[in-house]
Amino acid sequence: xxxxxxxxxxxxxxxxxxxxxxxxxxxxxxxxxxxxxxxxxxxxxxxxxxxxxxxxxxxxxxxxxxxxxxxxxxxxxxxxxxxxxxxxxxxxxxxxxxxxxxxxxxxxxxxxxxxxxxxxxxxxxxxxxxxxxxxxxxxxxxxxxxxxxxxxxxxxxxxxxxxxxxxxxxxxxxxxxxxxxxxxxxxxxxxxxxxxxxxxxxxxxxxxxxxxxxxxxxxxxxxxxxxxxxxxxxxxxxxxxxxxxxxxxxxxxxxxxxxxxxxxxxxxxxxxxxxxxxxxxxxxxxxxxxxxxxxxxxxxxxxxxxxxxxxxxxxxxxxxxxxxxxxxxxxxxxxxxxxxxxxxxxxxxxxxxxxxxxxxxxxxxxxxxxxxxxxxxxxxxxxxxxxxxxxxxxxx
Ligand SMILES: [Zn+2]
Numbered sequence: 001x002x003x004x005x006x007x008x009x010x011x012x013x014x015x016x017x018x019x020x021x022x023x024x025x026x027x028x029x030x031x032x033x034x035x036x037x038x039x040x041x042x043x044x045x046x047x048x049x050x051x052x053x054x055x056x057x058x059x060x061x062x063x064x065x066x067x068x069x070x071x072x073x074x075x076x077x078x079x080x081x082x083x084x085x086x087x088x089x090x091x092x093x094x095x096x097x098x099x100x101x102x103x104x105x106x107x108x109x110x111x112x113x114x115x116x117x118x119x120x121x122x123x124x125x126x127x128x129x130x131x132x133x134x135x136x137x138x139x140x141x142x143x144x145x146x147x148x149x150x151x152x153x154x155x156x157x158x159x160x161x162x163x164x165x166x167x168x169x170x171x172x173x174x175x176x177x178x179x180x181x182x183x184x185x186x187x188x189x190x191x192x193x194x195x196x197x198x199x200x201x202x203x204x205x206x207x208x209x210x211x212x213x214x215x216x217x218x219x220x221x222x223x224x225x226x227x228x229x230x231x232x233x234x235x236x237x238x239x240x241x242x243x244x245x246x247x248x249x250x251x252x253x254x255x256x257x258x259x260x261x262x263x264x265x266x267x268x269x270x271x272x273x274x275x276x277x278x279x280x281x282x283x284x285x286x287x288x289x290x291x292x293x294x295x296x297x298x299x300x301x302x303x304x305x306x307x308x309x310x311x312x313x314x315x316x317x318x319x320x321x322x323x324x325x326x327x328x329x330x331x332x333x334x335x336x337x338x339x340x341x342x343x344x345x346x347x348x349x350x351x352x353x354x355x356x357x358x359x360x361x362x363x364x365x366x367x368x369x370x371x372x373x374x375x376x377x378x379x380x381x382x383x384x385x386x387x388x389x390x391x392x393x394x395x396x
Contacts, residue, residue, distance in 0.1 A: 057091025146173030
């Protein structure tokens with residue numbers, strides 16, 4: 001199973017422009033690259049790329065939902081939503097949860113964990129729990145003091161399927177939580193924080209290695225002297241080469257200049273693209289119902305916004321409506337860096353952060369999580385998505 005021959009694809013960066021190759025996949029892994037004519041007589045199942053570019057599949061480490069599905073609303077939404085991501089060229093995802101860590105919802109966390117095995121079209125190594133040990137709420141995220149016993153309850157409820165947890169360095173009692181996460185091999189992301197330099201250094205020292213939706217819910221620290229620019233967790237994170245950062249590259253949750261600054265500080269490998277997408281992402285312009293008691297309006301190149309014309313919060317941000325291909329397209333437009341470096345922000349860099357050695361790249365022995373792209377004036381969109389050597393999406 002997972003045997004496939006991909007013919008007629010260009011491998012950007014390795015083949016000459018216009019020159020096509022074949023990729024042989026066995027048992028879900030890339031076995032070889034060869035000139036276009038090789039294997040032509042083989043009777044293996046095959047996919048014809050028609051001369052289009054082939055790249056490693058996209059990896060989204062922070063996403064709550066897509067189209068009409070909010071992952072944490074139940075097993076059905078989780079499975080449908082995750083499987084829909086193949087259409088967006090996403091081959092590995094950490095479904096991100098923020099409300100089901102509440103005491104009265106822990107049972108739902110177990111039901112979601114049990115449903116992961118039905119997410120057959122896209123790899124789900126585990127969940128990203130955004131909270132509950134956060135300092136600042138916002139976008140539905142919960143706040144709670146550090147509590148290792150409660151953390152153990154969450155990990156157990158999630159059947160151990162926790163790949164990352166977002167915490168705030170300024171949450172009281174957070175350091176034992178961070179150390180416990182490291183012990184369980186769970187990546188520690190920092191976010192929802194106004195931490196000081198010292199609090200951030202302590203979190204990094206305990207094992208935090210990444211900041212998620214950097215700049216969004218990272219308010220400016222309190223000023224201590226008139227005219228002196230305050231310095232806090234943002235600067236501490238930028239200054240530490242051990243720590244990577246990710247951005248919602250929609251141009252609304254963060255200014256493109258902050259991404260350029262992070263690239264200058266971290267280099268090409270330390271910056272990651274996420275969507276933080278939610279209900280409405282991927283849908284066309286329109287107004288959509290949500291489970292949160294208000295509808296949202298989605299507009300192209302905008303985030304999702306609350307649609308309640310008679311209320312003051314009308315028009316406020318209700319979440320990200322970004323998709324990974326649109327994020328890549330935005331980064332290509334904004335950043336003056338080589339094309340491969342932009343793609344790495346959605347492929348190799350997240351894989352490296354998570355320690356997934358066989359993902360995020362095109363090499364012999366790598367997992368065959370691959371996307372053949374249409375990339376023309378009509379935009380960047382997947383033509384075929386292959387996950388573990390199996391065709392999981394085809395356009396049209
Ligand atoms: Zn989020």
